[in-house]
Amino acid sequence: MAADEAVDQECVEGYLFARSPTRFLLFRRPPKRGRIWVPVSGKVDAKDPDLPSALRRELAEETGLTELRALDPLNWSVRFEGPDGRRWRLHAFGVEVAATSVPRLSREHDAFAWLEPAAARQRLYYSDNQAALDRLMERLTEESEQASTALAHPTSHFPPQAIVLPTVGEPLFAALREGHHTKVVLQVPAGLVRNAHDLAAAIRDAVGVPVVVASRACFGACDFPSPSETPGADALVVLGHAPIPNVPLDRTTYFVEMRDPGGDPTALAERVRDAGVPRRLGIVASVQHLDLLGPFVTALEALGYTVRLGTGDRRLQYAAQALGCNYTTAESVAADVDAFLFLGTGRFHPLGLAFAVEKPVWSLDPLRGEIELPVDRGQLVRRRQLLVAKTRGARRWGILVSTLAGQNRNPTALVLQARARARGLDAEVFVSDRIDPRDLEGRDVEAYVNTACPRIALDDSDLYPRPVLTVPEFLMAIGETPLEPYRFDTYH
Numbered sequence: 001m002a003a004d005e006a007v008d009q010e011c012v013e014g015y016l017f018a019r020s021p022t023r024f025l026l027f028r029r030p031p032k033r034g035r036i037w038v039p040v041s042g043k044v045d046a047k048d049p050d051l052p053s054a055l056r057r058e059l060a061e062e063t064g065l066t067e068l069r070a071l072d073p074l075n076w077s078v079r080f081e082g083p084d085g086r087r088w089r090l091h092a093f094g095v096e097v098a099a100t101s102v103p104r105l106s107r108e109h110d111a112f113a114w115l116e117p118a119a120a121r122q123r124l125y126y127s128d129n130q131a132a133l134d135r136l137m138e139r140l141t142e143e144s145e146q147a148s149t150a151l152a153h154p155t156s157h158f159p160p161q162a163i164v165l166p167t168v169g170e171p172l173f174a175a176l177r178e179g180h181h182t183k184v185v186l187q188v189p190a191g192l193v194r195n196a197h198d199l200a201a202a203i204r205d206a207v208g209v210p211v212v213v214a215s216r217a218c219f220g221a222c223d224f225p226s227p228s229e230t231p232g233a234d235a236l237v238v239l240g241h242a243p244i245p246n247v248p249l250d251r252t253t254y255f256v257e258m259r260d261p262g263g264d265p266t267a268l269a270e271r272v273r274d275a276g277v278p279r280r281l282g283i284v285a286s287v288q289h290l291d292l293l294g295p296f297v298t299a300l301e302a303l304g305y306t307v308r309l310g311t312g313d314r315r316l317q318y319a320a321q322a323l324g325c326n327y328t329t330a331e332s333v334a335a336d337v338d339a340f341l342f343l344g345t346g347r348f349h350p351l352g353l354a355f356a357v358e359k360p361v362w363s364l365d366p367l368r369g370e371i372e373l374p375v376d377r378g379q380l381v382r383r384r385q386l387l388v389a390k391t392r393g394a395r396r397w398g399i400l401v402s403t404l405a406g407q408n409r410n411p412t413a414l415v416l417q418a419r420a421r422a423r424g425l426d427a428e429v430f431v432s433d434r435i436d437p438r439d440l441e442g443r444d445v446e447a448y449v450n451t452a453c454p455r456i457a458l459d460d461s462d463l464y465p466r467p468v469l470t471v472p473e474f475l476m477a478i479g480e481t482p483l484e485p486y487r488f489d490t491y492h
């Protein structure tokens, strides 16, 4: 496997677990290696085709377990200096096995134990291991909550559907007619609010159903109007966003992605070359510009570029796509490129991408043909670290939780609260469907940690009456993790 230039040795670690009830399988290192409890881990060899294969090999060698029910990346990696002074990076995976699995001990371990979640967390020696286990627990809790919701509504044989269309037009109208809906709600992003009136009228005329427009500002791709905001509407039309595969829907939702293949691919590629963008290039695009990718990549390759488009995790619908809270498409190819190019508009995604991949991130607006120089990640990180430093003495914390399905991290909030309390700090959880700075005025809180959309902490923090940190920043502020390496907060 190709190595990232900023890393000398890639490593993998697997958190073995079984379900019903959830239990974790941990291993103890022998006395000469500290008798500490750890997950299974090991180095990635040059012969390993990818990280999952490396972990499968390690599991077979160290535990004899080869019958795996699932092996999923936790999108959690840690960098550190190895005993040889080289720069190592460890990638964490959740590995499901049968509850009856009995591992074989190798020279790496002298004991193993199946443990309840709280006991497993307590027994793990390294805080990074605990953090990865928290992430796995968060995912398992989310899955079991979704399963119980499905069981609680046995009359619904099919989950609400996501129907994807490229633009507004007859295919959308035909799909809506076929759906035989009684009332449709239309949600438009900020850039299209002027057109909302005409679009609603066009749908009403073409489909023959009442249409209402959601007037509240749309915060992002997982911020849909709730049924209580739009009573009686049994269909939702969302403009400008793609479905997020791991976000459940509460009614049939038509995602009109507003694809725009506009822009001259050859002229844009020449613009990239003339700006001096490195030749080994990863591209990430907002959903509107995904149709331009094919011809644009061909044009870049004709100029001598090697382009990589990555595949994301269960939160991303398309290759090369990105969300402000998830850049796994870029992370999947980061080792093979020298820089990234963001195809789209606005600064939020390039900033998040720069935090996530630690590579120069250029931006190209395909419609205007304007290119922007790389984001200065160092400056961004220093600004965030300064904020962390300012909150280090805070004793009263507020933990922000959104109840929106796509950004509800209540399990994470409870873990953070427990960690704060274990350090003698006061921490209350504040819950709302939308986090609004006006609701936080006048509270006896010195600083907040945001578990909802990362835009709140990274883009809008100036609007809040107190500093707002991300989850990894909070752990730095209360002394659980060091300031370096700086970690971006991502959702999976």
Ligand code: SF4
Pocket (backbone or CB within 6 Å): 219, 220, 221, 222, 223, 244, 323, 324, 325, 326, 406, 407, 452, 453, 454, 455, 491
């Ligand atoms: S949580 Fe992610 S998907 Fe939801 S609005 Fe924020 S950036 Fe977009």
